[in-house]
Amino acid sequence: MFTLLQQYLSMFRSAIDSALDAIRTAVSGGETESPIQDPGTPVTGELIGTVADGNGLLIHIYGEETEGGVGLTVKVMEGVADLRGFFMDVGESTAGVSVDGVASQDVKIGDESVTTVGTRDNNMNGTGETFDVGVEIGTSGYGRDDVSQAHFTLEGVTLAQLDGLTFGVRATSVGEDRDDAVKLLGEFNIPEPEVQEPPVELPPVAEQPPVVTPPAETPVPTPSIGGNFPQLPDDITSITLFYNTPAGDITGDSLYAAKVDNVSWIVEDDLDLWLIDVTTYLQNQDSNVDDSTQLLGVAITHGADGTTEYYAMDDNPGSDTAPTADLQTPDTTVDYGMIMG
Numbered sequence: 001m002f003t004l005l006q007q008y009l010s011m012f013r014s015a016i017d018s019a020l021d022a023i024r025t026a027v028s029g030g031e032t033e034s035p036i037q038d039p040g041t042p043v044t045g046e047l048i049g050t051v052a053d054g055n056g057l058l059i060h061i062y063g064e065e066t067e068g069g070v071g072l073t074v075k076v077m078e079g080v081a082d083l084r085g086f087f088m089d090v091g092e093s094t095a096g097v098s099v100d101g102v103a104s105q106d107v108k109i110g111d112e113s114v115t116t117v118g119t120r121d122n123n124m125n126g127t128g129e130t131f132d133v134g135v136e137i138g139t140s141g142y143g144r145d146d147v148s149q150a151h152f153t154l155e156g157v158t159l160a161q162l163d164g165l166t167f168g169v170r171a172t173s174v175g176e177d178r179d180d181a182v183k184l185l186g187e188f189n190i191p192e193p194e195v196q197e198p199p200v201e202l203p204p205v206a207e208q209p210p211v212v213t214p215p216a217e218t219p220v221p222t223p224s225i226g227g228n229f230p231q232l233p234d235d236i237t238s239i240t241l242f243y244n245t246p247a248g249d250i251t252g253d254s255l256y257a258a259k260v261d262n263v264s265w266i267v268e269d270d271l272d273l274w275l276i277d278v279t280t281y282l283q284n285q286d287s288n289v290d291d292s293t294q295l296l297g298v299a300i301t302h303g304a305d306g307t308t309e310y311y312a313m314d315d316n317p318g319s320d321t322a323p324t325a326d327l328q329t330p331d332t333t334v335d336y337g338m339i340m341g
Contacts, residue, residue: 035137035150036138036147037150038149039149046062048188048191052184053184057182059076061074062075063188070157075149080173080175080178081171081174083138083149085122085124085136087131087135088133088165089131089133089165093111100153100155102152105118106137107134108134109134111132112131114132114134115131119140121170124168127185129168131166131168142173164188166187167187171184227272228315229270233303235269236300237262237302239263240259240298242256243294244296246288246289247288247292247293256289258288259330260335260339261334261336262335264336275298277339286332288331288332297310
């Protein structure tokens with residue numbers, strides 16, 4: 001019996017609310033300036049407030065400075081709820097404060113005196129808070145409209161004035177079963193504006209005279225310490241020693257050429273520094289060379305391109321005319337490694 005009576009009372013209350021809605025629409029001429037907007041509409045502004053019920057419902061408040069006021073957007077971010085009202089404080093006085101984008105009968109303004117707007121279910125009773133401005137969003141029950149995002153403009157205030165002030169959100173039909181209702185309180189938290197540091201002005205840089213790079217000069221081989229051969233600009237790869245005649249040849253009308261091949265890159269590129277080692281080895285190991293055999297000159301092959309130049313034993317490091325003997329077919333060839341062990 002009691003349950004049946006509750007159902008009748010609920011139906012009666014719904015009928016009264018519907019009648020009141022119709023009266024308000026008629027009084028306003030049918031123009032309700034509803035703050036309801038498509039939940040898919042991109043939100044502008046920055047996050048200035050957050051409330052949650054601890055059961056999965058999360059609601060964000062976004063604010064954007066406008067000419068003469070603040071654009072506010074209330075949006076259900078997580079969970080399910082039908083937004084019914086938004087309440088807020090605006091500072092010391094409500095003088096000059098108004099709400100744009102909402103029908104006049106859906107707004108109530110009064111210094112610390114607003115707890116309900118429109119139908120009875122849109123109230124903040126029991127929270128212990130009173131507000132300066134209240135806005136009704138949508139209608140009772142989610143059968144007629146189910147609002148998850150609402151936008152309106154608060155005229156006569158700035159974002160900075162709202163910082164730290166209290167706001168309240170009234171939502172019904174909360175949760176997957178749509179059988180809960182909440183009254184949530186929060187505080188506006190206005191982010192500090194970013195301060196643009198002035199650019200650092202650097203002192204003017206004195207003009208520097210252009211750097212003139214002298215043209216590259218072809219390196220000139222420096223004279224050797226011994227006087228017969230120059231200091232070459234690259235590695236010696238082989239040498240060919242020319243003697244006036246083989247030892248024991250009494251005719252004295254022919255040359256003897258002994259080549260030292262595969263010279264190591266680590267040796268000095270001035271032959272004067274190690275020629276004595278080569279001649280000593282040949283005198284000890286080659287029967288065609290002895291103390292009496294005269295060394296006329298040396299052909300030196302050097303560099304990656306195999307340049308060959310002939311230097312006579314005349315105490316002059318300049319190159320000379322090579323003997324007539326064919327440099328490509330020496331009489332004997334010795335590996336440099338055999339000489340130096």
